[in-house]
Amino acid sequence: MTEKEYKEFNYPDFVDCLKSNSEILPESLSSDILHSAVGISGEGGELLDHIKKVIWQGHCLSPDYVKKELGDILFYFTLMCNCVGTDIDGVRKLNIEKLTKRYPDGIFDKERSVNRDEEIQNGSNKR
Numbered sequence: 001m002t003e004k005e006y007k008e009f010n011y012p013d014f015v016d017c018l019k020s021n022s023e024i025l026p027e028s029l030s031s032d033i034l035h036s037a038v039g040i041s042g043e044g045g046e047l048l049d050h051i052k053k054v055i056w057q058g059h060c061l062s063p064d065y066v067k068k069e070l071g072d073i074l075f076y077f078t079l080m081c082n083c084v085g086t087d088i089d090g091v092r093k094l095n096i097e098k099l100t101k102r103y104p105d106g107i108f109d110k111e112r113s114v115n116r117d118e119e120i121q122n123g124s125n126k127r
């Protein structure tokens, strides 16, 4: 790209053309999935910030605060479960199946962690 082409390039229009609109989910479901994903991330960030303060800023670990944030995460986790038609038991069962396949002896194994061969199809993503 030349300097002239760069200066004339309309980046906002470029982004607008490349953005993907959901054609799979109804708008209300897309909103709930986004809400829950943002919520899980945000509440996870609050928990992470507390741990940061404990590790690097001399704060005391507050089990009550951790429980409160876990509750907030649980709220958004449950909202996401509702969106995809499962519940905590369904998620737990899937997780147990994944981890027992990865660690059949029921013990963490660094080699198996690094060289994973299982996959759960989720679009084009693995793990």
Ligand SMILES: [Mg+2]
Residues within 6 Å of the ligand: 043, 046, 068, 069, 072
């Ligand atoms: Mg919170």
